[in-house]
Amino acid sequence: MSDAPSALRAIRLRCEHLNPTLGLNSARPRFTWSLGGQALGQSACRLLIGEDRDAVASGRADLWDSGRREMSGLGASYDGPPLPSDRHLWWSVQLWDEAGRPAPIPDPAELFTGLFAEDWQAEWIARPFVPAAGRPVPQDDAYDNRFQARPVDYLRRELHLPNAPVRATAYTTALGLYEFYVNGTRIGSDVLAPGWTDYHTRAEYQVHDVTGHLRAGGNALGAILGEGWYSGRVGHNQRRAGNHYGGRPAFLCQIHLHYADGTRQVLRSDDGWTCARGPILYSDFLAGEAFDARKEMSGWSAPGYDDADWQPVETGDPEPRAPELNAARAQPIREVERLGARELGPCGSERIYDLGQNIAGYCELKITAEPGTRIRLRHAERLTEDGALYTENLRYAVSEDVYIARGGGEEVYTPRFTFHGFQYVGLTVESGALLAEPALTGIALQTDMPRTGEIDTGNALLNKLLSNIFWSQRDNFIAVPTDCPQRDERYGWTADAQVFWRTAGFNMETTAFATKYLEDLIDGQSPEGAFPDVAPTKPLNPYRLTPQPGAPGWGDGPIIIAWHDYLRTGRTDLLHRAWEPFVAWMDYIEAANPDGVRLNRVNNNYGDWLNVGPRSDPALVASAYWVHIADLMGKIAGVLGRDRTRWHLLAARLRASFRGAFADSEGRLSGDTQTAYLLALDFGLLEDRSPAVARLGQLLEEAGWHLQTGFLGVRHVCPVVADELSERRAVDLLLKESFPSWGFSIRHGATTTWERWDGWTPERGFQSASMNSFNHYSFGSVGEWIWSRLAGIDWDEAAPGFASIRMRPIFDERIGHLAARYDAPSGRIESAWQIDGATGRWTVSIPPGATAAITLPRTATDPTLAGAPLQSAPLGPGAHVIEFGYKADQD
Ligand code: BGC
Numbered sequence: 001m002s003d004a005p006s007a008l009r010a011i012r013l014r015c016e017h018l019n020p021t022l023g024l025n026s027a028r029p030r031f032t033w034s035l036g037g038q039a040l041g042q043s044a045c046r047l048l049i050g051e052d053r054d055a056v057a058s059g060r061a062d063l064w065d066s067g068r069r070e071m072s073g074l075g076a077s078y079d080g081p082p083l084p085s086d087r088h089l090w091w092s093v094q095l096w097d098e099a100g101r102p103a104p105i106p107d108p109a110e111l112f113t114g115l116f117a118e119d120w121q122a123e124w125i126a127r128p129f130v131p132a133a134g135r136p137v138p139q140d141d142a143y144d145n146r147f148q149a150r151p152v153d154y155l156r157r158e159l160h161l162p163n164a165p166v167r168a169t170a171y172t173t174a175l176g177l178y179e180f181y182v183n184g185t186r187i188g189s190d191v192l193a194p195g196w197t198d199y200h201t202r203a204e205y206q207v208h209d210v211t212g213h214l215r216a217g218g219n220a221l222g223a224i225l226g227e228g229w230y231s232g233r234v235g236h237n238q239r240r241a242g243n244h245y246g247g248r249p250a251f252l253c254q255i256h257l258h259y260a261d262g263t264r265q266v267l268r269s270d271d272g273w274t275c276a277r278g279p280i281l282y283s284d285f286l287a288g289e290a291f292d293a294r295k296e297m298s299g300w301s302a303p304g305y306d307d308a309d310w311q312p313v314e315t316g317d318p319e320p321r322a323p324e325l326n327a328a329r330a331q332p333i334r335e336v337e338r339l340g341a342r343e344l345g346p347c348g349s350e351r352i353y354d355l356g357q358n359i360a361g362y363c364e365l366k367i368t369a370e371p372g373t374r375i376r377l378r379h380a381e382r383l384t385e386d387g388a389l390y391t392e393n394l395r396y397a398v399s400e401d402v403y404i405a406r407g408g409g410e411e412v413y414t415p416r417f418t419f420h421g422f423q424y425v426g427l428t429v430e431s432g433a434l435l436a437e438p439a440l441t442g443i444a445l446q447t448d449m450p451r452t453g454e455i456d457t458g459n460a461l462l463n464k465l466l467s468n469i470f471w472s473q474r475d476n477f478i479a480v481p482t483d484c485p486q487r488d489e490r491y492g493w494t495a496d497a498q499v500f501w502r503t504a505g506f507n508m509e510t511t512a513f514a515t516k517y518l519e520d521l522i523d524g525q526s527p528e529g530a531f532p533d534v535a536p537t538k539p540l541n542p543y544r545l546t547p548q549p550g551a552p553g554w555g556d557g558p559i560i561i562a563w564h565d566y567l568r569t570g571r572t573d574l575l576h577r578a579w580e581p582f583v584a585w586m587d588y589i590e591a592a593n594p595d596g597v598r599l600n601r602v603n604n605n606y607g608d609w610l611n612v613g614p615r616s617d618p619a620l621v622a623s624a625y626w627v628h629i630a631d632l633m634g635k636i637a638g639v640l641g642r643d644r645t646r647w648h649l650l651a652a653r654l655r656a657s658f659r660g661a662f663a664d665s666e667g668r669l670s671g672d673t674q675t676a677y678l679l680a681l682d683f684g685l686l687e688d689r690s691p692a693v694a695r696l697g698q699l700l701e702e703a704g705w706h707l708q709t710g711f712l713g714v715r716h717v718c719p720v721v722a723d724e725l726s727e728r729r730a731v732d733l734l735l736k737e738s739f740p741s742w743g744f745s746i747r748h749g750a751t752t753t754w755e756r757w758d759g760w761t762p763e764r765g766f767q768s769a770s771m772n773s774f775n776h777y778s779f780g781s782v783g784e785w786i787w788s789r790l791a792g793i794d795w796d797e798a799a800p801g802f803a804s805i806r807m808r809p810i811f812d813e814r815i816g817h818l819a820a821r822y823d824a825p826s827g828r829i830e831s832a833w834q835i836d837g838a839t840g841r842w843t844v845s846i847p848p849g850a851t852a853a854i855t856l857p858r859t860a861t862d863p864t865l866a867g868a869p870l871q872s873a874p875l876g877p878g879a880h881v882i883e884f885g886y887k888a889d890q891d
Contacts, residue, residue, distance in 0.1 A: 006101035008848055009037035010045075010093050012450075012823065013109040016329075017512035022207040023114025023171075023327025027082060030573060032075035033093055034847070035827040037103070040877055041849035044070045044096040048105070049080070053090040056108040063089060068096070072849060074801070074825065075571065086169060086256045087113040088209065097848070112207045114327040115171050115254065122268035123315040124175070124322065126250040127153045127225075127275050145290065147398070149232070149242075149282035152417065153225040155251055155313060157273040158303055164215045165257040165265075173205035173325065175318055176249025177228035177417045180206075182213040183220055184302035190332030191445060192417070195479035195516075196229040196492075198523045198536040199245040203323040204516075206332070210255065221267070222301025223251050226283045226417030229479075229536075233286040236488045238396055241286075250318055252325075274310035276300075280416065286397040286488050288379075289415035293406035294372065329516035333478055334448040335361070341425060341440040347388045350378070350426035355442040358423040358752040358775050360475035360485035362401065364414045365427075366439040371407025373432025376400055377440075379422035381486055381774040382749075382760070389426045392769035396488040405432065419445055421475060421486025421775050423751060446474040449508040452823040455791055458816025458834075461735060462786070464746050469780035470507050472753040473500070476777055477508070480517060480536065484755065484773035491534040492517065494550055494557030495609070496778045499715045501561045503783030505568045506793075506822060514565045518574055521558045522581045529584030531555040533604065549603045552622030553712045555585060556629045563632045566639065569825045570801025575636050586633060589626060590650070596657030598622040608675045611710030612740045612757045613703065617671035620662045621712060624679040627654045631683070635797075658685050667691025674699050675713030681724060682716040693724045700725075705732055706740055715781040722789055727810045727857060728889040731790075734782065735814060742782065753780040791820035791831050792844075796853070802826040804874070805852040809833060811840055811859050813888050826850045830879075840886040845879045860884035 010033040015021040021029070031047055046068045048061035055062065064080035090108035097103060170187065172180045173194045180187045187208045194204045226232070230249055233242045255267040278297050281290040299305045341353035341363070358381055365377065379399045380389035391399070399420040403413050425440055455466055476482045480492035481500075497517070504510050517535065524537035530549030537547030549555065559582050562574040592600035599619055607618035634647030658680075662670040667688060669676040677696040680686050700706075700721070707717050722730035737743035740757035748760055755776035759767050766772060788794035792809025795802055802824035809831065817834035827847020834841055840860060846852050851874040856863050863870040863884040870882055 004101050006039055006095075006097035006099070006103040007037045008035065008039035008042065008095055008097040008101075008103040010034075010095050010103065010106045011036040011827070013091070013093065013106060015091060015109060015111050017509070017515060018331065020110035020112070022112050023205065024083065025326050025329065028077045028079065029083075030075055030077050030571070031091065031093065032571065032825070034074060034823070034825055035849050037848065038878070039097040039848040041098045042072050042074070042095050043098050043100060044068050045076065046094040047076055047091065048094065049089055049091040049111070051087070051089060053108050056090045056092050057105060059094065059105055074849075083113050085113050085116045085119050088167065088169065089113065112169065114207055115205070115325070117325065120254065120325060121266060122252050122254040123270050124250040124252050124318055125155065125269045125271070125273050125313040125315050126248050128311055128314040129248075145282055147233070147282065147284060147287040149284045149287050150227055151277045152280035152283050153249065153275050154278045154297065154300055155223040155225060155273050155275045156220060156301060156305070156307060156310070158218060158220045159267060161214060161216055161219055161257070163259050165211060166260050167258040168209070168211045168214050168255055170208045170210045170253060170255045171205050172208065172223075172253040173203050174223075174225055174249060174251045175199050175203060175246060175323070176230040177226040178251055179224045179416065180208065180253065181222035181301035182210050183215070184299065185213055187213065188332075189334055191335060192228065192333045192419070192479065194328065195330070195333065196536055197520060199230055199323050200320060201323060201523045202326050202519075204326050204328040205252075206328060214257070218303035220301055220303040220305065221253070221255075223253070224280070224416065225249050225251050226280070228285065228417055232284040233488070235491060236395065241396070246318060271312060271315050273313045274307050275313050276307070276310040283415060283417035285418055285490065286399070287418070288398055288400040288402070288420070289418045290402040291413060291415065292404040293411060293413070294404060296406065329519065330512040331448045333445055335443045336446050336448060336474070337444040339442040339444065341442055344387065347386070347426070350389070350428045352383070352387060352389070353425040353427065353440050355423050355425070356751070357442070357471060358421065358475065359442055359444040359471070360421050360446070360478060360775070361419055361442060361444045362415050363425055364412060364441040364443055365403060366410060366412050367405060367434055368410050368436040369405040369407060369434045370432045371405060373405040373407070373434065374430040375403045375405070376428045376430055377403075378426040378428075379420040380424045380426070381422055382766075383424055385765075389424055390766065393766070393772045394487045395770070397486065399486070414443060419478070419485065421484060444474065445478055447477050447479060447513055449477065449510060449513060451507065452509050453506045453787065453821065455786065455818065455820040457818040459735065459814065461737070461743050461746055462815060465734070465742050466783070466786065468746065468750055468753050469503060469777065469783045471751060472775055472777035472780055473504055473507055475752060475775050477504070477513060480520060481513070484776050486775060487773060492520065492536065493534050493554070494521070494531065495554040495606070495711055496776065498553070498557035498560040499711055499781040500777045501564045502568075503781050503787070505564065506783060506787040511565055511569055511571070514561055515574060518558060518562060518578055522578060525581055525584065529588035530601070530603070531558050531581070531585050549601070551603045551606050552598055552625045554606065555603070556625050558582065559585070559629045559632050559636075563636060567795045567797060567800045568802075570803060572639060575640055579636070579640060579642070582633060582636070586629070596654045597661045598626045608673075608710035608712045610756050611675065611708055611713060613708030614671070614673050616673040616675040616713065617662070620670050620676055621679065623654070623658050623661065624683055624685060627651055627658055627685055628683045630654055655685055659687070668695065672699070674703070674708045674717070675710065678709065678713050678716035678720050681720050689724070696720070697725050700729070705729060706736065706738070707733060708740075711778045714779055715784070718782055718785040719789070722785070722810065726889065728812070731810065731812045731814065734786070742779065750774065753777050787820065787822070790815070791818060793820060793822050793829050793831050802829060803850055805829060805846065805850060807831065807844060807852045808855040808857070809842065810857050811835055811886060813886065835886050838886055840884050842882045842884070843879060844875065844882070846875055846877050848877045851876055856884065859887055859889055861887060
């Protein structure tokens, strides 16, 4: 052991997968980190938690010091004395490297403990149904819009404080969407808070440090309260377009103040608040927003504002019950990128703009105009051949924002409680006049997960495909993993999510988001054990309050998502949390299908959704998925130290039933489609694989080496083709530009992943407007193969969390070079290869504590490492350069 400093670094500190952590839902939160710097690994760690950031940074912790613990694992659960609520803490971790040298203590991470259930004293407040006597009744035109959308509420309260607090923390949430203000200042940068949960069961609250905003004397608190997922329009059911959880948004806030003399005070939402309508005439996900700047109420959230004509709010428990209040489990939604709009020219009375990128978000509009000038912004993903906005595929979503100018100088406007899925914008001046050229900027939103990976290659099409996959993820990871951001849908569809989850985790840190979504899925589980098709669930069905039970591949999603999260992170939290719900889902299926073939309780059996070419047998797809999740349950049981016997027996029985029901004596599978063989091979369902491999090859040959797969099959195409048929053929599929292929959509202008292979074709133009999104991430599930095989950065089930990395890259001269970096839970992994004629070079970088098992493709000959022949032993931490001869595969 030595006291000489180590070059080891603890990086990316996370508590409950977040930094900052804004509230806890667990008494034993989990702290994790990754390794950086130059060292072989970690031998010990010491966790430090305290109130004083600088003290923690220098190794002094007043709340908890775990002491040195000999362990190489990159995480520990809190096991000190119970953490108090309403605390603002800092934590860090000291590490020792493999030789026992201490590493420097990294900058502390921020941790708010939040409020526990028993701490809540605030009352839900809402606009009154009936205005108090003596107050003005609402204007006749309040609901006078074609959607009958509700005007947005403004809420305020003034209060007097004896002193300025030394610490003040606000805990806020809404049934609806809100922005919070203190003394005229908007607090926080999150948008669309509090996000979407099943509000009848739970709502998440936000935590804001408002210490610097409150002062001795007069203060004012304010909130703007909109409809959002709670009462606004969501989804595609026109008979029940809105009011899914309730008809009246409500707000809740509690502020804990601490004074220098040790006293405390709690401010809370109560009947002392008042409310009014302001400039936001309505703001709705599907309709858009209308904003009349002439109605702005300057200073409404500052002290001293004259609110004599505001109404007193009503307090009370929301129907049917008050939701459980939880700290937010994922990062907030934020504005993450601004894109300048290029004006394309006029189309009729509309000026058309192009952002160059399909986004989910809205526009910032900058204008100088006559007072009362009325401007309409329409949003679309594509243009028609005449250069007009194509909006038919939005279905009932209107996606228009209307701005009425105040006049008298430059005005800057962005809507608040809406977002659109769009690349093109049409601006119309409906009345009045602009006095200067308008300027438009697109603003993209997403749940603000840190980016983890990036790949750059020598192939422009592949780079665009990676960009499209990334953007479709960004555009759809907004509070929940939605199917699409533009039309009247925007649900958290389970199959879309599960096929994409592995890809998603290469792009962004998805564990916190998965934790939240899994909670939504469990909230949506039926008493019989059925996971839902979508989560959160309530809006789907107007006729019953139970959600639509999940189809095969859909309801199976939670198990697959949690398993993938475990393999990516090595953390078992989600598996522990969801074990019982998983068993209930397995029971639900098994009880109805005694013969081991999944024919019953298949609900809306969607099958291999949106394939092209021959349709796969939905019973085969369903049964294949059943075996797959039975296998996963066996593995999960093993990880959790539970008995695996039930799952092993079940999986063996289901395999036999699968073969009996769907394979003939020659090994032909029912339906005889690409997806049938892909699932059977990738899920390991066959005793003799060779007939299926041969038949898959024939089917691909007959299709001119084009894929014919839908949402469920597509994920397996490149992996199975590469492993069973030919790596070069798999790259062919990836780089193909003829229909159907990923390249086809890119050739026709895709900047995000299309929902359908034939979303637009030169022969037919647009697919049916009844279902044609240009921003669905499911077909982007090929991303995992680009990462794991082309870049060669793959997890290893035996040592999850990328503690051991399987590196089996595919080199291909058509791609030329590829450089990938991935911030894995173990640390940063890099892989960069380049082909120069008959030689190649591959550089890999492995984080401390990790190893990489290397397998070179057949195209690489005579590999050397540092001049010596490459051995089969795994590579350790650090950078390694492998040189080889290159010979392209010919098949
Ligand atoms: C959604 C999907 C979803 C599917 C299920 C569609 O409307 O957009 O992505 O998985 O329905 O049928």
